[in-house]
Amino acid sequence: MRTQFSRVSVIGLGYIGLPTAAVIAARGVRVTGVDVNADVVEVINRGGIHIVEPELDLIVHAAVSTNMLRATTRPESAGAFLIAVPTPFKEGHEPDLSYIRAAADAIAPVLEKGNLVVLESTSPVGTTEKLARWLADARPDLSFPHEVGEEADVNIAYCPERVLPGYVVKELVENDRVIGGITARCAERARDLYQIFVEGECILTDSRTAELCKLTENAFRDVNIAFANELSFICDRLGIDVWELIRLANRHPRVNILNPGPGVGGHCIAVDPWFIVSSAQKEARLIRTAREVNDAKPDYVVQQVLQAAGGKNSPSVACLGLAFKANIDDLRESPAVTVVSRIAKSIDGRILVVEPHVETLPRSLAECPTVEYVDMDTALEQADVVVLLVDHDEFKELDLACLCGKVVIDTRGIWR
């Protein structure tokens, strides 16, 4: 493929960076992947992957074995740098930009005139401009777009990722991309980069609008899930089946209520709305309340379990699923993990955890003496109470006869 970028460097080789690096390499552009985790670098350089994502193993293996993708712990010079490092929040739900800062410090020494730097990490409004300032402070010999506009030596843009875990390889290529430049030229150069592999439309805007666009998409989901979760509280209070209620209400041609669950997890929806709240405290009232409603759900599920287990001496509780959503291995911010750990703190019986997508318990649960990682047959044979926390296909296919005689709490409504 002919492109102005003879080499692209992707900083952060996780769920977003690694597939992006591999897809660019698959289009015939040399990619240097950079990650601070030496184990990740080693696995990738062996042609392997360290996360679960369909098809990713094949494209990473192909890219590494043809020398189009190589991983390293230290940035090297490249035509374009694409930053996909974590952006968690700190105490008080304030955004933690330290990973982006560290990535900026790491690439600054190798930046050259003519480079493009694109931030992909989900970020509060104004972060791309901050990135430009950090790079400018580190490299006074180069000019940057926030100082000199279109004449800058280095172009800087923001392009958020909106892929669905489990479908990342397909969606990276097919989804439309919103690209925000600090200047128009920054956005245009970033579009040239994304057009190497994106078949969806690349829509240009400024960096602040692109930053808020990503946060808005996830806040929209969060608010709508909070509505469904609030309905589940209301229905329990009024003795109504929330799943039937939603099914009936959704027969209205302009109503589309989402599903309640045990809470909202993951790296994105449970985190990003706080980035809006933190930058517009007074205005973001609905967005904050939605976060609070969704964050209250795990405790509500724990109370249901305690009530169900109440009459039994040292009850065994089977918890099915730990991931934050169906059919993936990602446990980050997972409400299922929160529920399991809080049940373990509240009852003295055994907690039998089944999670077909991981091989061991996460550290936070492995440290609880009553929590055991077991297979499905063991859990269902030995449990008094069964709590369904994730709608993995394996659980949907379960023969419901195995639940006979047990108290069942189905937080996803799959066994109705």
Ligand SMILES: NC(=O)c1ccc[n+]([C@@H]2O[C@H](COP(=O)([O-])OP(=O)(O)OC[C@H]3O[C@@H](n4cnc5c(N)ncnc54)[C@H](O)[C@@H]3O)[C@@H](O)[C@H]2O)c1
């Ligand atoms: N996972 C998703 O589905 C998803 C979707 C949309 C947006 N995002 C956003 O993309 C960003 C990355 O998310 P992710 O899921 O890929 O995270 P991740 O934790 O899977 O991967 C991040 C990687 O960056 C590495 N890293 C951390 N600091 C670094 C540094 N200074 N230099 C080089 N590498 C560094 C880590 O070792 C890790 O391998 C986040 O801002 C996230 O909110 C994620």
